[in-house]
Structures are given as structure tokens and as C-alpha cells.
Amino acid sequence: MRFLIIIFFILFTAHQGNSQFEDEKQIKAIYDLALTKGKSYDWLNYLSNQIGGRLSGTVQAQQAVEYTKSLLDSMGIDRVWLQPVMVPKWVRGTPEFAYVETTPGLTTNLPICALGGSVATPLGGIKANIIEVNGIEELATLGAEKITGKIVFYNRPMDPTLISTFEAYSGCVDQRYSGAKEAAKFGAIGVIVRSMNLRLDDLPHTGAMDYGNTVASKRIPAAAISTKGAEFLSATLKLSPNAKFYFKQNCKIFDDVESFNVIGEIRGSKYPDEIMVIGGHLDSWDLGDGSHDDGAGCVQSMEVLRLLKASGYKPQRTIRVVLFMNEENGLRGGRKYAEVAKDKKENHVFALESDAGGFTPRGFSFDCTDAHFEQVNNWRHLFEPYLIHLFVRGGSGADVGLLKDDGIVLAGLRPDSQRYFAHHHAENDTFEHVNKRELELGAAAMTSLVYLFDKYGIVKSP
Structure with missing residues (x-):
């Protein structure tokens, strides 16, 4: 009997060691791709410099919808669509x-x-x-x-x-x-x-x-x-x-106009009905070009899908990117997405938002149960080589937060925030204030977290 216990322990330890090695290898591949063949910076360059500020209801907001949809279409993912939503129109x-x-x-x-x-x-x-x-x-x-x-x-x-x-x-x-x-x-x-x-x-x-x-x-x-x-x-x-x-x-307030959330997904190979969302908000204020708030979050979220595909990883669960419209002055896009998800009885198990700028990533905040947070803490060592140390309980993001229920894990990317409010909602929120490497590190960190939650699933709370 003792011999069997020893054999079991050896096999279990070997399995754990293999899993950790696989995770380290996959995360390294994700970071290598993001830092050498990343697309997020080029996408942001176009979004910021060719389109510019994207206040809800403007021509620029519609141009951003069309541009990001075309990017998702070009990735060859399973499905891309626009979700209509009525948004306020205010002109300065x-x-x-x-x-x-x-x-x-x-x-x-x-x-x-x-x-x-x-x-x-x-x-x-x-x-x-x-x-x-x-x-x-x-x-x-x-x-x-x-x-x-x-x-x-x-x-x-x-x-x-x-x-x-x-x-x-x-x-x-x-x-x-x-x-x-x-x-x-x-x-x-x-x-x-x-x-x-x-x-x-x-x-x-x-x-x-x-x-x-x-x-x-x-x-x-x-x-x-x-x-x-x-x-x-x-x-x-x-x-x-x-x-x-x-x-x-x-300034003047006009009647509401139609706009869209931009959505794309890779369908899960094993658990397609379990949906994991990554997102940012596509609209911005009109004074700058919205590079940090929240062009960065949008291109990082799209990059998650691209990096998963480029690294050869096949998600078990459905990974969905959502670029929300109208976070800044109404939160209409987030509300519409949550409303449709509820009507369709979709099973969202995880949602990650990037809406704190494109600065150096420090970690993540989580709105979740104790059991879920313990699960995340078990992965902390996998992020430490990439200087991701912050794993805290707290908020996630304004848009994904509307999906909150007892079974979902909500998360927010937490970059270094010391420079963020020097640009937030001002005319200097522009592309030249975004560092390419910092932006790519954020995309890699997000992709790594999505990979781990997809591979291991969401633990059941007691």
C-alpha cells in the first residue's frame, strides 16, 4: 500500500511539473510574439492618427467601428459582428x-x-x-x-x-x-x-x-x-x-444616434458555451485622439486573439473580444452587451478589461470569490519573470463590470498609473505618449491570464 502511495505521489508531482513547464513555455511564446511581431502599436497608430478622437455619435466613432471590424475580419477568427446600440450625441x-x-x-x-x-x-x-x-x-x-x-x-x-x-x-x-x-x-x-x-x-x-x-x-x-x-x-x-x-x-445636445459594439470570437474547442470576454471601449473624448483612454485597451484586446492564434494555442472555451461603444458618456455599449447576453442566457465565466492606459503593466485586479482569487494566486509565480507582481481584489472595468454575477471572474489590467491622469480626457492623450514596448507587454500579460483561465477553467466556489 505504501509503495502505491509513493508511486501516486511521484506521478502526481511529475504531472504538476509537466503542467508548469508547459505553462512557462506557452507564456514565454506569447511574450516573445508580442515583443517581436506585435501588431497592437501599428493598429493604435492608425486608430489615433488616421481616425483621431472618437466621441460617441461622431463620424470618427463610426470610422473606428469599421476599422476595428476589418482588423478582426482579417484574423480569420470564427465570427465577427456588430452589435447595434443607441448612443448620445453631444457636440463641443x-x-x-x-x-x-x-x-x-x-x-x-x-x-x-x-x-x-x-x-x-x-x-x-x-x-x-x-x-x-x-x-x-x-x-x-x-x-x-x-x-x-x-x-x-x-x-x-x-x-x-x-x-x-x-x-x-x-x-x-x-x-x-x-x-x-x-x-x-x-x-x-x-x-x-x-x-x-x-x-x-x-x-x-x-x-x-x-x-x-x-x-x-x-x-x-x-x-x-x-x-x-x-x-x-x-x-x-x-x-x-x-x-x-x-x-x-x-456645446449642443442632439438626439441619440445608432452606433455599434464591435465583437469577434474564437469558438471554444471543448466548452464553446463557456464565454471569456476581453475588452476595452472604442469611444474616446474629443480633445485628444484617445490613445491611452482607451485606444490602448482596444488594440490590446484584439491582440489577445491574434497572439493565441499565432502561438498555436487552441482555446477550449470561447474567447470573445468586445470593443464597447460609449463608455465615456453613457456606458450604453456595456449595458447593451450585458442585456443581450442575459436575454440569450449566455454563460460568461470570465471577463477582462483594459481601460487604465497603455503604460507598463503591473498586474491585475479581480472582482471574484475567495476561491477564484486563490486560484489566481497559484499562478503568481508564472508572471513574476515578467515583473507582474500585483494581484489584488478590487474593481475590473466599467463595461465588463455590468456582467457581474456569482459565477463570473471579473478582472482589470493594472498598468502603472502615475502618469495616467496627466493625459486622461485631455488634449495630450495622443499617440506619441504611448510607449510601444509597454503597450505590447500589456497585451502579453492579458493573453497569458486568458490562456491560464482557459486551460484550467474557473474553479467552482464552495
């Missing part, structure tokens, strides 16, 4: 203009941009006294008596002491998203919001805002001001509390 119009006036005729121009979804100012612009606050909660303290007829200036910065820049972003983005809605309740006639940026520069950062249930006649215009502009305005108000602020913007 002519460039915004703003200045602060300390005494009549003495003005200093300041860099601003309209927030996505904002209404326009009156044709002649708005000029009024300005009141600075450190957050939405201060409005109630000040009350309508001090706010009515004024422009509210939200000036709470991102917290520089937080190493996670996404945590710092979360700590102040409510000013941008809900600031106009809340200020209007106290009689404000406009809002100016400090850009979500840790760096001091002259680039205003746009982003989505929402009026909630505010009736159209009560909606007030909202703009972002650059971080240097915010510092100057704040200092000016300390010296000249009665200074006035003027701004003019010409």
Missing part, C-alpha cells in the same frame, strides 16, 4: 473662452473646456462673481443666499498622497459629475471644476457630467479649468474676493 462646438476680471477692464485669460454633456452658455457668455468651494458638501453650508447668481468654482484637488491615482481620482470626481446639478439647487448660474489631474499644467480635462432629473430650463453650464488655471483663480480670489469670472461655450 467652437473653442471655449474664459477670463477672470479683477477690476473693470483688467482681465487674465484662463484655459477651460466644456464638460461632456453640458449645456451651452447664453450666446454672449456668462459673467458673474465666483465662489470657491472645496466640494459639493460645502454648498449646503453656504446656502442659497451666498450662491444665487454666482458661478461655483469647485477646487478640491486629487490627493497626491494616495499612491493609487485611481483612488485619488475617485475622491474628487463627484465635483465634475454632479457639481452642476447640485449647484443649480442653490441658485448658481454656472460651475467651473478643477481638472482631475495631479500635474500642474495648462490643459483642462473634460469628462462626463450629469444633470439628473433637473429640468432643461434649470440646467447650468459646466466647464473644467486647468490645474494651473485653478491655482491662479484661487490665488486671485484671495486677493480680490469680488473678482468676476467670464466664460463662453457653444
Whole structure:
């Protein structure tokens, strides 16, 4: 009996050793292909420089749909299709203009941009006294008596002491998203919001805002001001509390229009009904060309399918890439995909999103059960040679997060985030700020994780 136990242990150990060797070999092949014959950088070059910013509802967004579909068609994968979705159409119009006036005729121009979804100012612009606050909660303290007829200036910065820049972003983005809605309740006639940026520069950062249930006649215009502009305005108000602020913007909201999620898949050879999704969002803001947010995530996601095919690996489960439309100002693409998946009773077991820029990959965050996270931790050593060390519990991504249920593993690629918010939603989110090697390393890391989950499946939670 003891002899049989020893033989079993030897065979089991040998099997484990062979599996580890196979995994190391496959992952090495994936990285080698990505770094020597990668396509993601060239794809991003075209998406960024030939098409440009891809705000939902624009001609450029449609061009991006057609271009990425053609790339997926050229891969020879099992199926490629477009999923229709109605998206909002907001147009910025002519460039915004703003200045602060300390005494009549003495003005200093300041860099601003309209927030996505904002209404326009009156044709002649708005000029009024300005009141600075450190957050939405201060409005109630000040009350309508001090706010009515004024422009509210939200000036709470991102917290520089937080190493996670996404945590710092979360700590102040409510000013941008809900600031106009809340200020209007106290009689404000406009809002100016400090850009979500840790760096001091002259680039205003746009982003989505929402009026909630505010009736159209009560909606007030909202703009972002650059971080240097915010510092100057704040200092000016300390010296000249009665200074006035003027701004003019010409944005317009149109009726919803049709757009598409772009989808392609390799059908699973053994478990075709188990679906694994990799994705990013195809739309971007209009100030730059959306290279980091989220052209990088889109080309990395397509590259996952190409690298699996090029490395000779045949997936057991269906691997599906989804390029979501309208993440930036509506999340309509993610909602439509989740809705259709539910209606069709599709069995999604894993979903990975890349929407944190094309910087050096550090690891992944997982929204999953304890059992699933333990499974991931058992693969940690396979990623360490590639300097992937971060395996943490947390969020995945805005689009794939809508697929959440008890049985699915949700994941997000986590690149180094320290430079991300210097480009996020600003005119310098452009192709020259993406490093080819960093982009390719991210694609290889994503492909490796997909390979492991496909090969071993998703452990059943107790």
C-alpha cells in the first residue's frame, strides 16, 4: 500500500511539473510574439492618427467601428459582428473662452473646456462673481443666499498622497459629475471644476457630467479649468474676493444616434458555451485622439486573439473580444452587451478589461470569490519573470463590470498609473505618449491570464 502511495505521489508531482513547464513555455511564446511581431502599436497608430478622437455619435466613432471590424475580419477568427446600440450625441462646438476680471477692464485669460454633456452658455457668455468651494458638501453650508447668481468654482484637488491615482481620482470626481446639478439647487448660474489631474499644467480635462432629473430650463453650464488655471483663480480670489469670472461655450445636445459594439470570437474547442470576454471601449473624448483612454485597451484586446492564434494555442472555451461603444458618456455599449447576453442566457465565466492606459503593466485586479482569487494566486509565480507582481481584489472595468454575477471572474489590467491622469480626457492623450514596448507587454500579460483561465477553467466556489 505504501509503495502505491509513493508511486501516486511521484506521478502526481511529475504531472504538476509537466503542467508548469508547459505553462512557462506557452507564456514565454506569447511574450516573445508580442515583443517581436506585435501588431497592437501599428493598429493604435492608425486608430489615433488616421481616425483621431472618437466621441460617441461622431463620424470618427463610426470610422473606428469599421476599422476595428476589418482588423478582426482579417484574423480569420470564427465570427465577427456588430452589435447595434443607441448612443448620445453631444457636440463641443467652437473653442471655449474664459477670463477672470479683477477690476473693470483688467482681465487674465484662463484655459477651460466644456464638460461632456453640458449645456451651452447664453450666446454672449456668462459673467458673474465666483465662489470657491472645496466640494459639493460645502454648498449646503453656504446656502442659497451666498450662491444665487454666482458661478461655483469647485477646487478640491486629487490627493497626491494616495499612491493609487485611481483612488485619488475617485475622491474628487463627484465635483465634475454632479457639481452642476447640485449647484443649480442653490441658485448658481454656472460651475467651473478643477481638472482631475495631479500635474500642474495648462490643459483642462473634460469628462462626463450629469444633470439628473433637473429640468432643461434649470440646467447650468459646466466647464473644467486647468490645474494651473485653478491655482491662479484661487490665488486671485484671495486677493480680490469680488473678482468676476467670464466664460463662453457653444456645446449642443442632439438626439441619440445608432452606433455599434464591435465583437469577434474564437469558438471554444471543448466548452464553446463557456464565454471569456476581453475588452476595452472604442469611444474616446474629443480633445485628444484617445490613445491611452482607451485606444490602448482596444488594440490590446484584439491582440489577445491574434497572439493565441499565432502561438498555436487552441482555446477550449470561447474567447470573445468586445470593443464597447460609449463608455465615456453613457456606458450604453456595456449595458447593451450585458442585456443581450442575459436575454440569450449566455454563460460568461470570465471577463477582462483594459481601460487604465497603455503604460507598463503591473498586474491585475479581480472582482471574484475567495476561491477564484486563490486560484489566481497559484499562478503568481508564472508572471513574476515578467515583473507582474500585483494581484489584488478590487474593481475590473466599467463595461465588463455590468456582467457581474456569482459565477463570473471579473478582472482589470493594472498598468502603472502615475502618469495616467496627466493625459486622461485631455488634449495630450495622443499617440506619441504611448510607449510601444509597454503597450505590447500589456497585451502579453492579458493573453497569458486568458490562456491560464482557459486551460484550467474557473474553479467552482464552495
